[in-house]
Amino acid sequence: MKIDDHLLSLLIEFFDLPPDTRPGDITQQSLAAWDSLAMVQLITELEATFSVEFGIEEIQRLRSYHEIRDALCKKGFSSHVPPISRT
Amino acid sequence: MSGDFDNERGLNSLNLVRQWIRGFPDVQKAAIMEAVESASLAKTRRALRLLQELGPEQRGPVLDVEILSTYNLEPLLPVLELAVNCLPSQARLWLAPLDSIEAHIAQPARWPSQALSGARIIIWRIEEVLPEALYPLSHGFPERLAARVDQLLQRIERVVGLHRRNSPGVPLFLSTMPIPVNLANPVSAAQHCAGPFASVSRVNQKIYEVAARDDGVHVLDLASWAAFEGSVHADAMVDFLARQPLSAKGQVGFALFIARCLRPLIIPRRKVLALDLDNTLWGGVVGEDGVNGLKLGHEFPGNIHLRIQRELLELKHRGVLLVILSKNNEADAREAFESLPDMILKWEDFAVRKIDWNHKHENLRAAARELGLGIDSFAFLDDSDYEREQMRQLMPEVLILNERPDPLQTLRALWETDAFDSLAVTEEDRRRHRDYTLRTARDVEGHQNDLEAFLKSLEMEATIEEVGPSNMERVVTMLGKTNQFNLTTRRHSHVQVQTMLASPGSVALALRLRDKFGDQGIIAVLLAVRAGDAATLVIDSFLVSCRALGRGAEDALWAELLSRACRQSVHSLEAEYIPTAKNGIVAGLYDRLGLQRVEHDSSSTRYVLEPIVPVEFPSWIHFGQSN
Numbered sequence: 005m006k007i008d009d010h011l012l013s014l015l016i017e018f019f020d021l022p023p024d025t026r027p028g029d030i031t032q033q034s035l036a037a038w039d040s041l042a043m044v045q046l047i048t049e050l051e052a053t054f055s056v057e058f059g060i061e062e063i064q065r066l067r068s069y070h071e072i073r074d075a076l077c078k079k080g081f082s083s084h085v086p087p088i089s090r091t
Numbered sequence: 092m093s094g095d096f097d098n099e100r101g102l103n104s105l106n107l108v109r110q111w112i113r114g115f116p117d118v119q120k121a122a123i124m125e126a127v128e129s130a131s132l133a134k135t136r137r138a139l140r141l142l143q144e145l146g147p148e149q150r151g152p153v154l155d156v157e158i159l160s161t162y163n164l165e166p167l168l169p170v171l172e173l174a175v176n177c178l179p180s181q182a183r184l185w186l187a188p189l190d191s192i193e194a195h196i197a198q199p200a201r202w203p204s205q206a207l208s209g210a211r212i213i214i215w216r217i218e219e220v221l222p223e224a225l226y227p228l229s230h231g232f233p234e235r236l237a238a239r240v241d242q243l244l245q246r247i248e249r250v251v252g253l254h255r256r257n258s259p260g261v262p263l264f265l266s267t268m269p270i271p272v273n274l275a276n277p278v279s280a281a282q283h284c285a286g287p288f289a290s291v292s293r294v295n296q297k298i299y300e301v302a303a304r305d306d307g308v309h310v311l312d313l314a315s316w317a318a319f320e321g322s323v324h325a326d327a328m329v330d331f332l333a334r335q336p337l338s339a340k341g342q343v344g345f346a347l348f349i350a351r352c353l354r355p356l357i358i359p360r361r362k363v364l365a366l367d368l369d370n371t372l373w374g375g376v377v378g379e380d381g382v383n384g385l386k387l388g389h390e391f392p393g394n395i396h397l398r399i400q401r402e403l404l405e406l407k408h409r410g411v412l413l414v415i416l417s418k419n420n421e422a423d424a425r426e427a428f429e430s431l432p433d434m435i436l437k438w439e440d441f442a443v444r445k446i447d448w449n450h451k452h453e454n455l456r457a458a459a460r461e462l463g464l465g466i467d468s469f470a471f472l473d474d475s476d477y478e479r480e481q482m483r484q485l486m487p488e489v490l491i492l493n494e495r496p497d498p499l500q501t502l503r504a505l506w507e508t509d510a511f512d513s514l515a516v517t518e519e520d521r522r523r524h525r526d527y528t529l530r531t532a533r534d535v536e537g538h539q540n541d542l543e544a545f546l547k548s549l550e551m552e553a554t555i556e557e558v559g560p561s562n563m564e565r566v567v568t569m570l571g572k573t574n575q576f577n578l579t580t581r582r583h584s585h586v587q588v589q590t591m592l593a594s595p596g597s598v599a600l601a602l603r604l605r606d607k608f609g610d611q612g613i614i615a616v617l618l619a620v621r622a623g624d625a626a627t628l629v630i631d632s633f634l635v636s637c638r639a640l641g642r643g644a645e646d647a648l649w650a651e652l653l654s655r656a657c658r659q660s661v662h663s664l665e666a667e668y669i670p671t672a673k674n675g676i677v678a679g680l681y682d683r684l685g686l687q688r689v690e691h692d693s694s695s696t697r698y699v700l701e702p703i704v705p706v707e708f709p710s711w712i713h714f715g716q717s718n
Contacts, residue, residue: 017133044166044333045132048326052130052339063332 007081031068103507104347111177130339151179155209159187161219163334174346196253208584212264224290233285244297260585267295269317272325306564316348361510362468368417370474377423388433395498400435402505410520412442421446442527452485463637546711550607558599574673576635596621614639630666643709650708663701
């Protein structure tokens with residue numbers, strides 16, 4: 005299951021973004037609506053949509069489209085974009 | 092997806108939502124179902140946006156709900172809002188700051204207009220209000236823990252007292268407290284009467300008791316909800332992260348449960364259950380299998396039909412009228428009632444019996460006429476796909492309870508339906524079956540005499556009471572439910588009636604009627620307030636229960652109003668008839684009572700009476716002591 009498009013459309017709908025928003029533009033820093041309340045709601049949304057549970061470490065790193073995609077890939081979802089490297 | 096509802100309770104919730112929103116346009120219906128099935132917040136917001144596009148008449152009454160909680164419900168607000176909107180209602184939700192129950196409740200309930208129907212909900216859980224119960228041995232178990240429980244019980248009383256003082260008339264829902272999902276060593280926790288589980292039980296018992304003794308306090312039984320849902324509703328991670336304890340799936344179930352508990356405030360329950368006999372009350376077909384071939388008893392599958400009968404008898408005692416609609420020879424059906432040893436329901440438990448070969452929808456219409464109730468008061472249960480489909484197509488106002496012919500499905504339909512939900516079983520509910528049975532007997536008797544002689548023969552005695560605390564519940568219920576004999580159909584809340592009572596010179600009367608068949612309770616209400624010039628009385632509401640139509644109760648109340656108006660130096664009366672689909676019966680009432688029409692258009696007819704001259708009380712009603 006390719007999650008890139010699915011995740012992108014989920015985040016666009018969730019944050020009510022323009023449909024042509026690029027994945028790289030979806031970060032907690034760049035979106036005012038991505039506050040702590042939205043973070044809690046987003047975790048529940050991701051867990052419900054992808055049938056996953058995030059650990060404490062993971063939750064602290066769900067700060068952008070790419071980081072979420074990366075976390076999902078580690079849970080067995082496949083992507084047509086290589087995961088971002090993490091130090 | 093884990094958010095999907097894949098268990099039976101989840102499916103039940105979805106079925107209820109489908110019923111609630113059946114009047115919405117297809118686009119909104121699809122969006123709502125997608126939102127609740129997926130438990131997706133984004134889809135929930137989309138459904139809410141689509142609902143905003145509907146007109147107020149499509150969305151239902153305004154319902155203001157104020158929520159006070161000890162845990163964080165802010166992330167759930169859209170889900171809660173959607174659920175309450177589905178009732179349907181124009182829901183407006185207010186969430187008080189966390190942990191501010193007493194501080195907040197010490198103020199009057201605050202929403203834009205006190206005049207609207209609304210409710211206040213307190214949601215609390217043991218983790219916040221009695222955290223010691225989770226670690227009893229670290230907190231002086233058993234004595235100190237028991238003392239802390241005592242303090243919490245006092246707190247519950249205090250909170251209810253504060254609410255009553257500061258927001259009188261606003262319904263208060265108190266949640267019970269679920270057993271904590273995350274609790275070590277549940278075996279030990281159950282072993283002592285002062286242990287964690289027993290402590291939670293004591294707290295919940297207190298909440299049930301407080302609600303039982305106070306008409307305006309209701310229980311939001313989250314403890315039973317959580318027990319039904321299982322631990323799947325909980326999400327420990329999000330609880331630690333944001334003090335929000337519910338999983339996505341749990342959020343939807345939680346919100347729908349709260350909506351269901353609020354629903355009786357604005358949607359009247361179904362008053363009648365019309366049902367089939369064969370393969371419903373018993374297994375088999377009496378006309379073909381004979382009484383000896385029917386299945387009813389303690390063996391499978393007769394035990395399912397036995398349980399169906401127990402459910403139906405309980406409904407009858409809760410004020411739901413039972414009606415038989417059966418294609419049978421009446422003698423065969425009667426023989427089954429008299430001969431089957433395990434029959435729980437008796438022939439007399441049914442307010443109307445239509446056992447013949449007519450179409451069931453025609454018989455249902457006839458039963459509605461006999462009972463003086465609207466078709467939309469009826470729910471229907473039948474094992475035949477054909478009969479259900481015919482009823483669905485020809486009588487769309489009738490609620491079809493079951494979807495399949497299987498008797499276990501019939502029983503499930505009775506377990507799961509919300510059609511008969513109510514927040515209290517009143518004395519009127521308990522008496523309803525007898526009252527309607529007597530009403531049909533009276534109707535038969537009435538045909539044999541001229542009307543006045545018949546009315547005199549009923550030995551009616553009326554008592555006219557001021558509307559006040561002792562009858563407020565019944566008066567507000569009547570305002571909310573009376574459709575036919577209701578001049579203005581204004582659905583006033585407790586708050587609105589109390590505001591009216593408090594206005595100088597207002598007149599608020601309730602008529603209680605007894606006759607030779609028994610006490611009928613309060614069956615007529617009249618509310619009037621002074622106009623700006625104080626010499627004019629404006630009738631706000633005038634209604635008579637459909638159980639007491641045609642008995643002159645309105646004439647008695649009218650005579651009392653005029654008598655009081657004269658005593659209080661009122662010079663003129665203003666009145667209004669607002670037509671609805673159901674109140675054609677009173678279109679000419681004010682003309683008959685001698686008022687002058689002053690304005691008339693399609694939405695209302697306005698009347699004036701000046702000067703005011705007292706009129707005779709009806710001769711067939713004897714007046715008891717009024718208070």
